Amino acid sequence: MPLEPNRAIPRREFVRSAVAIGGASALSACLDAEADEDVADPGEPKFPQGREDFSALPERQHAWNDFMVREPSGDTILPQQQLLLFVEYTGSVPPTDDERAAVEDTLRSVERAYQRGTGGTSGATFLEGLLFLIGYAPAFFDRFDADLPPGIDLPDPATVIEQLEEDATPESVDAVLVLNSDYGSVLLGVEEALFGDVDRLNGVAVEGDFSSVFKKVERRPAVVGRGNPAKELDHDAIDEDAPMSMGYKSGFDDSNPAESRVTWDDGPFAGGTTLLASRLGIDLDSWYEFDEETRVGQMFTMDHTPEDIGRTGEALGADSGITEESVENLEKHAREHGCVGHSAKAARARDDDFEPLILRRSEGNISDPAHDAGMNFTSLQSGIEDFLETRKAMDDLADVEAHKSGIVDFLTTERRGTFLVPPRSLRALPSPRPDEE
Structure with a gap:
C-alpha cells in the first residue's frame, strides 16, 4: 500500500517515518509533506540545484564545514536527517573503466541535482541541499593483488573490536555512503537515484547506475537536532528540546579538530581520510x-x-x-x-x-x-x-x-x-595503488 501523508501527524514525525521506510512511495509522500503541497512529479525541482562546474567543489569529500548551518556562536550544526547505506561490491576485479564511469556519473548526477549543503550561504538556517561521502572498507581493497600504501592506517573492523575488547559485530560490507540533509526527501531521492529507481532527481536527469556494481545490504536512517530525539524515541525523560537522546548538544567547536587535521596531505590518496562507522545502543x-x-x-x-x-x-x-x-x-x-x-x-x-x-x-x-x-x-x-x-x-x-x-x-x-574516504577524484572504485595505474 502506498505511503500517504496523514495531516493529523506532525510533519517532522511523518518525514522521519518515511525515511525509515524508504522506497518510491515514501519519497513521493515525503516530498508532499515537506513541500506542503501535492507533488505531481517527484523528479521536478523542489530544492536548490548544484553546480555544473565540478571544479568549484572541494577535492575533499569530507569538506563540509563551509556548507553547514551554524549557530550564532559559530558552532556547526549537523543536518537533522541522516542515512547510511551499506553496500557490497559485485563488479569486476579490478573494476573496468565502464564500471568506474557508472559510479562517477551517478555521483555527479547527485551533485548536479542538489547543492552542496547550504551552498556556502552565510547565515543559512536550513541545510536544503546534501552533504555526502562514500568510503571503502578494507574488504573492498582485499580483492586486489596490491596492498594499500603502508602509510594508510586502515585496520579491518574485527581488529578494532578486538583492541577495544568489545562484543560487537564487524561490518562485512565493501563500502558505505553517508548522506545528510535537513530534508528527508533529499535523502530518499538520492537513494532511489543511486540504484536506478528514478531517472530524474530534483529536475536533473540521472546518469549512471550503482546497481551495476553495488548491491544494497543495509540502510540505517537516523535523526539529530533540537526536539527530534524526544519525538523519535519512546522515552519520557528526554527533554523536548534536546538535540541528543542523552539530553545535551554535542560536537562543540573546541571538541572537533579542523578538517585539515584529519586529512592526508600527501601520498596517492592525498585529500582523503578514514571513516569509522559504529552502531551503538x-x-x-x-x-x-x-x-x-x-x-x-x-x-x-x-x-x-x-x-x-x-x-x-x-x-x-x-x-x-x-x-x-x-x-x-x-x-x-x-x-x-x-x-x-x-x-x-x-x-x-x-x-x-x-x-x-x-x-x-x-x-x-x-x-x-x-x-x-x-x-x-x-x-x-x-x-x-x-x-x-x-x-x-x-x-x-x-x-x-x-x-x-x-x-x-x-x-x-x-x-x-572502517573505511577509506578517497578524495573526490578517486571516489569511483579506487584501486589500492591509484598512482601505479
Whole structure:
C-alpha cells in the first residue's frame, strides 16, 4: 500500500517515518509533506540545484564545514536527517573503466541535482541541499593483488573490536555512503537515484547506475537536532528540546579538530581520510535515574553546573569548557567527587596543541528494539589509531576508583566498520595503488 501523508501527524514525525521506510512511495509522500503541497512529479525541482562546474567543489569529500548551518556562536550544526547505506561490491576485479564511469556519473548526477549543503550561504538556517561521502572498507581493497600504501592506517573492523575488547559485530560490507540533509526527501531521492529507481532527481536527469556494481545490504536512517530525539524515541525523560537522546548538544567547536587535521596531505590518496562507522545502543533508563547535576558532571566535568550549560548545553555556545586543566586534574576530581566527566576523559586523547584527534560527522539517534535508544556514530580521523586512542580515553582511569565514570557505561557497541574516504577524484572504485595505474 502506498505511503500517504496523514495531516493529523506532525510533519517532522511523518518525514522521519518515511525515511525509515524508504522506497518510491515514501519519497513521493515525503516530498508532499515537506513541500506542503501535492507533488505531481517527484523528479521536478523542489530544492536548490548544484553546480555544473565540478571544479568549484572541494577535492575533499569530507569538506563540509563551509556548507553547514551554524549557530550564532559559530558552532556547526549537523543536518537533522541522516542515512547510511551499506553496500557490497559485485563488479569486476579490478573494476573496468565502464564500471568506474557508472559510479562517477551517478555521483555527479547527485551533485548536479542538489547543492552542496547550504551552498556556502552565510547565515543559512536550513541545510536544503546534501552533504555526502562514500568510503571503502578494507574488504573492498582485499580483492586486489596490491596492498594499500603502508602509510594508510586502515585496520579491518574485527581488529578494532578486538583492541577495544568489545562484543560487537564487524561490518562485512565493501563500502558505505553517508548522506545528510535537513530534508528527508533529499535523502530518499538520492537513494532511489543511486540504484536506478528514478531517472530524474530534483529536475536533473540521472546518469549512471550503482546497481551495476553495488548491491544494497543495509540502510540505517537516523535523526539529530533540537526536539527530534524526544519525538523519535519512546522515552519520557528526554527533554523536548534536546538535540541528543542523552539530553545535551554535542560536537562543540573546541571538541572537533579542523578538517585539515584529519586529512592526508600527501601520498596517492592525498585529500582523503578514514571513516569509522559504529552502531551503538544506549541505556537511557539508567542514565536518567541520575539527577540533572549528576548527569551534567558525568557528561562534562564536575566543575560544570546545570546553570553553566543551560537545559541542553546551549548556554556553553561553541566552547565545551574543557581545558588542559580539566585533564590535568582529572584524577584529583575523580577522588574528590567519585565521578569523572566524559568530555574531560575524552580530552586526554588530544595532540600537543590540545586539538582533538577525531572529527565527529554524525551522532544520529535511532530507535533500537534491543536498547532504550540507538545511535549512528561516525567519525573522521587521519588514521584509525586516533579513534582507538580517543575511545580508550573514555574508559575508567586505571588507578582511580570512580563510582561514576562519564557515559561509557551507558553505551553498548553493536557494530563497527572502517573505511577509506578517497578524495573526490578517486571516489569511483579506487584501486589500492591509484598512482601505479
